[in-house]
Amino acid sequence: MTTTTRQSRGGHNNQLWQISELVYNASANSKNTGDEQAMTVLLITGASSGIGAAIARLAAKQGFDLAITARRMERLEALCTECEPYGVRVLPIQADLAQWEDVQRIAKTALQFFGCIEVLINNAGFGRLNWLEKLDGQSEIADQIQVNLIAPIQLTRQVLPSMIANRQGHVINIASLAAWVATPTYSVYAASKFGLRGFTEALRREVSIYGIQVSGIYPGGVETEFAQKAGIERKTRLTTPRWMRLTAEQVAKAALDVIQHPRRQVILPGYMSLVIGLNRFAPRLVDWLIQQWFVRRERLTS
Numbered sequence: 372m373t374t375t376t377r378q379s380r381g382g383h384n385n386q387l388w389q390i391s392e393l394v395y396n397a398s399a400n401s402k403n404t405g406d407e408q409a410m411t412v413l414l415i416t417g418a419s420s421g422i423g424a425a426i427a428r429l430a431a432k433q434g435f436d437l438a439i440t441a442r443r444m445e446r447l448e449a450l451c452t453e454c455e456p457y458g459v460r461v462l463p464i465q466a467d468l469a470q471w472e473d474v475q476r477i478a479k480t481a482l483q484f485f486g487c488i489e490v491l492i493n494n495a496g497f498g499r500l501n502w503l504e505k506l507d508g509q510s511e512i513a514d515q516i517q518v519n520l521i522a523p524i525q526l527t528r529q530v531l532p533s534m535i536a537n538r539q540g541h542v543i544n545i546a547s548l549a550a551w552v553a554t555p556t557y558s559v560y561a562a563s564k565f566g567l568r569g570f571t572e573a574l575r576r577e578v579s580i581y582g583i584q585v586s587g588i589y590p591g592g593v594e595t596e597f598a599q600k601a602g603i604e605r606k607t608r609l610t611t612p613r614w615m616r617l618t619a620e621q622v623a624k625a626a627l628d629v630i631q632h633p634r635r636q637v638i639l640p641g642y643m644s645l646v647i648g649l650n651r652f653a654p655r656l657v658d659w660l661i662q663q664w665f666v667r668r669e670r671l672t673s
């Protein structure tokens with residue numbers, strides 16, 4: 372593993388200097404040469420596991436320079452080592468998106484180091500899935516809204532001026548099917564993801580005039596650490612069947628494909644559009660089915 376103390380284009384302060392010591396393999400053979408228009412610097416939140424880590428691996432393979440962020444620094448460092456063979460620069464930034472100062476520091480650090488961020492992937496998020504009255508007001512409600520919705524908005528706001536100045540950029544928000552179909556025990560999670568979808572739609576209309584793309588990715592169940600952290604307690608043991616679950620790599624592939632072929636939204640798996648349509652056009656039927664299959668059995672049985 373090689374390390375570098377390379378200076379950022381925008382100069383450095385002590386904090387950045389410490390971080391830059393963790394940057395792995397500043398390469399001379401980056402794929403940037405020859406194609407000045409190609410977007411090459413990607414910032415991804417929640418890269419320490421699951422979808423974010425899979426996106427980071429695939430993006431490095433495709434030659435993107437990366438700023439990666441999460442709380443678990445040891446995971447980010449391991450990812451840096453994994454990306455080393457691809458000859459790209461990877462800047463790990465330890466940050467807790469529930470902390471406002473940390474959110475501010477991410478964009479600043481990445482912009483100082485790389486000079487620009489061309490693709491921002493707002494991926495970090497978590498779900499605490501329980502009946503509303505059982506959720507903790509701070510850690511399971513306020514923090515969930517902060518990490519899943521407010522942090523992506525604030526981070527985007529900080530990255531946007533450089534995208535506008537460069538007249539290019541792409542913001543990709545990893546939302547969820549819960550941004551379209553809200554189900555019991557997902558109330559706060561759905562609120563955060565519905566909000567993220569609204570933000571994504573409005574922002575796209577605000578910035579497309581500058582050549583900036585904004586996309587939403589809406590996956591159904593994905594095999595990651597998400598469920599382990601969700602605190603799910605089910606009497607019925609109802610869960611997404613294994614055959615319906617996506618892999619993190621499938622979502623990562625969709626995210627990288629959206630960079631190459633920008634689209635407003637990607638629903639994964641595609642057939643889930645039918646469920647979204649059913650929920651939209653037959654909401655009473657969906658309410659009834661959910662009451663019968665889930666809520667009555669969970670709430671009324673002892």
Ligand SMILES: NC(=O)c1ccc[n+]([C@@H]2O[C@H](COP(=O)([O-])OP(=O)(O)OC[C@H]3O[C@@H](n4cnc5c(N)ncnc54)[C@H](OP(=O)(O)O)[C@@H]3O)[C@@H](O)[C@H]2O)c1
Pocket residue numbers: 416417418419420421422423440441442443444446466467468469494495496497498518545546547548589590591592593594595596597598600619
């Ligand atoms: N898995 C699913 O079924 C599914 C379905 C649809 C959408 N999604 C969405 O996909 C995104 C990625 O989730 P995943 O499935 O890959 O789950 P995951 O494996 O648990 O990854 C979540 C990532 O978010 C980071 N994160 C969580 N809280 C954070 C905080 N306070 N500050 C900074 N980073 C934080 C975690 O890093 P640290 O813990 O190291 O901080 C981790 O890297 C989330 O937005 C999730 O809502 C997931």
